[in-house]
Amino acid sequence: MTRLVVFLFCLVAAAPASWAKPSVTAARVGSHPAMTRFVLELSQAPVFEIFTLQDPYRVVIDLPEMDWRIPPEEVPRGQGVIEDLRFGLFQPGRSRVVLDVKTPVKVGKVQTLRPDGKVATHRLVIDLQTVSRSAFHTKNNRKIVSRTPLPAIQAAAVPTAPGKPPSDRRPTVVIDAGHGGVDPGARGVSGAVEKNLVLQYARELRRQLLASGRYRVVMTRDSDVVLPLRRRVARGEQAGGDLFISLHANIFKSRGVRGASVYTLSEKASDAEAEELAAKENKADVLSGVNLDGQSQDVSMILIDLAQRETMNLSKDFANTLVDALGKSTRLLPKPHRSAGFAVLKSPTVPSVLVEVGYMSNRSEEKLLRSRAHRKKISSAIIKAIDNYFKSHG
Ligand SMILES: [Zn+2]
Structure with missing residues (x-):
């Protein structure tokens, strides 16, 4: 046994640098x-x-x-x-x-x-x-x-979400960490990068949701990869999602602005800032070099079918509950529930909200957002809201 271990050790130690x-x-x-x-x-x-x-x-x-x-x-x-x-x-x-x-x-x-x-x-x-x-x-x-070709792009690069097993009656919560890979999202004053920050929030939220035992959880991404907005929506639907929560962190030109906010889909933006934010978030595919193949990037909602209207109402209910819960544990932006044409919230069947956990352009809020304690706090507030939502819509 000892000899085998020594032998293996030698193999590893002798690994050529080209393995890096x-x-x-x-x-x-x-x-x-x-x-x-x-x-x-x-x-x-x-x-x-x-x-x-x-x-x-x-x-x-x-x-x-x-x-x-x-x-x-x-x-x-x-x-x-x-x-x-x-x-x-x-x-x-x-x-x-x-x-x-x-x-x-x-x-x-x-x-x-x-x-x-x-x-x-x-x-x-x-x-x-x-x-x-x-x-x-x-x-x-x-x-x-190049003469030696790159391996082909895998259509299912991100494994498709498993459908819900019929025996599992628990609601499915889909957690979407915004941005990823070549699209870093926003950058904070002291260097926090949105794509990394929100993945940490997504993982903490998953951890707490699974620990409760009350929910099935699906993540749209669990690594630093590009994931087109349409694919995020599709994953939520394939997974049989009952709720879709997209996590982001914001920046603003005036450094004093801080606080969490919650967004839902609407044909007309609630205010100019929400409209600007949706335009910025919808640019994710462009930043990632995703070829939209002539598909319109326009997210104006001229035709919204009945299913979508019902889903939009449920999304608003959840957003209200979420604002209440978040308000008890962290600072909120004035008018914390806003709406605009966010492409990632466009599922006609899965109630969806986008949470901006706070402003990385505010020095003290950025510091807070990076702390583990704050991640835990925000996640438990979100879970309180999820519990309340399913109490009335379960
Ligand atoms: Zn974002």
Whole structure:
């Protein structure tokens, strides 16, 4: 036995460095009159897919799952045609870089360079040329792929939620941690990142719900991955959800603003701030480089069927209960229940609310939001509201 352990230990110790996860070590932009050159430095020869998207114009570079080893201050932004750059996990096995570009562009020459005397890393060099709007539409349909292809995108990258077993009579609560992967969501004054913060709240809420024994719980995501808004809604429906709770954290230009708030779906926004917030939250798919295939991103609700009206009423009931419960344990925004056209709340069958747990733009609230004690407190308030809701609608 001892010998076996020693043998195994040696195997692990001798594992070559190449077993480490491949990484992106630098990103550079060269701005020239006729084109912008974008260079990624990588720890291994690049395997890639490159394509463009419109509304707004973006260049998407997919790579195998990689670590991003570039400090935030070294990420090139606002150079050449590149306005902004995001990186994150698109799905297990595939990382994504999204470049927001100022003009329509064509992906010109793409080169891969091996380490040489000057640079010790592999490089992926992409030339972007500004083209007219019409040239973008006629010439930009092709995807540029490396000789070794990336594994195909899995349609069911996020396992579909299991349906409800007929023997289980407990209500199903669907918890949706907002954003993820290449879409970080909002950033707080001291660096809290919405996608990570809300995943912690989602996990704490799940923990407490399961501990109660009264509910079935389904999470739309339980890792740092991209999940299109429609897929979140679909997961809630497939799971036979009785309640869908989307968790977010907000920021605002005036730092003094703080407090939790709850949102439901409505055709017309309750106020300008709710409308602005919905527009921001609905941009998640755009930020993630999700190809909407010409599907309208417009979430105006001109036609809402009867099922949706009934569901909207239930959502409002739950939102009212939730505001009461949250108000007993944390500070609320003035007029804490608001409404607008949030795409993630559009299920016609699952009553849905979106909770902004607070403002990360307020220094003391950001600090509070990051504390474990506050997560516990917010989660127990949400559970009180869930209990009350099912008492009257169970
Ligand atoms: Zn959000």
